[in-house]
Amino acid sequence: MSHLINHDGSELHVSKRYFSSDVEKAIIQIRKEWRDAHAVPENAHVIFYAPGNEKNETEFTSESVRKGVKEFLLKYSAPTSLSPKAHPLSNFVTVISLHSGSEGEKYMREFLKEKEWTGKVIIVTNDENNHLDAMCASDVGIIHDGQMISSAAACHLPTMNLFNMRMHHQWYHDLFNRWWNDMNIIADRNVYPEIIGGEAWFGKIADTLAEWYVKPDQRYVMIRNFDGFVQEGMSYKPIDRS
Numbered sequence: 001m002s003h004l005i006n007h008d009g010s011e012l013h014v015s016k017r018y019f020s021s022d023v024e025k026a027i028i029q030i031r032k033e034w035r036d037a038h039a040v041p042e043n044a045h046v047i048f049y050a051p052g053n054e055k056n057e058t059e060f061t062s063e064s065v066r067k068g069v070k071e072f073l074l075k076y077s078a079p080t081s082l083s084p085k086a087h088p089l090s091n092f093v094t095v096i097s098l099h100s101g102s103e104g105e106k107y108m109r110e111f112l113k114e115k116e117w118t119g120k121v122i123i124v125t126n127d128e129n130n131h132l133d134a135m136c137a138s139d140v141g142i143i144h145d146g147q148m149i150s151s152a153a154a155c156h157l158p159t160m161n162l163f164n165m166r167m168h169h170q171w172y173h174d175l176f177n178r179w180w181n182d183m184n185i186i187a188d189r190n191v192y193p194e195i196i197g198g199e200a201w202f203g204k205i206a207d208t209l210a211e212w213y214v215k216p217d218q219r220y221v222m223i224r225n226f227d228g229f230v231q232e233g234m235s236y237k238p239i240d241r242s
Contacts, residue, residue: 034137052144055103068205070118
């Protein structure tokens with residue numbers, strides 16, 4: 001993407017019309033390199049999961065996501081799927097993104113020792129931005145509330161957001177903010193679905209995974225909805241917050 005940067009690297013040239021297509025070219029290249037390096041076939045379906053950096057965040061998401069992924073795979077992978085055209089279980093991969101040295105990483109590694117995760121699992125961390133490469137290589141995302149949601153939008157990764165909120169907290173948030181994650185706020189629409197509190201149960205997660213799996217063009221719908229807004233979320237110019 002060097003053609004988007006000036007000679008001394010101080011300016012980034014962006015265009016509302018062409019920005020997303022330029023980014024997509026780079027993402028496709030990173031996707032191929034990452035999948036080749038991890039022996040993941042091009043036709044494999046990759047789920048990116050970021051459980052959170054704090055222990056309480058990982059506790060909130062881990063079991064629901066584990067069960068949600070399992071239910072989704074039982075319905076859509078062979079030999080358990082009822083579809084004669086279902087891909088084998090080996091064609092489905094879950095990438096779990098952990099923040100090195102965090103309490104969330106410690107909890108998740110212990111969790112994976114105790115609980116069986118259906119399908120192949122690859123663990124990545126933030127070291128050398130491995131988690132961003134994995135986002136580019138993935139097909140869908142499940143992320144606990146945080147900055148990584150904005151990163152997922154920049155990497156064109158369709159993502160559901162899990163939020164650990166009590167009902168009264170959610171009510172006030174809806175009343176004053178409408179949306180919770182930064183990208184939905186900038187776009188002023190619920191592009192990345194916000195799954196809050198008790199709604200973040202495994203059945204809802206499995207259904208959302210299934211909906212995006214049978215409608216892969218959902219990725220491009222989300223890219224179009226965020227097109228132009230990704231630049232507004234970047235810190236390449238001062239933002240007037242007065």
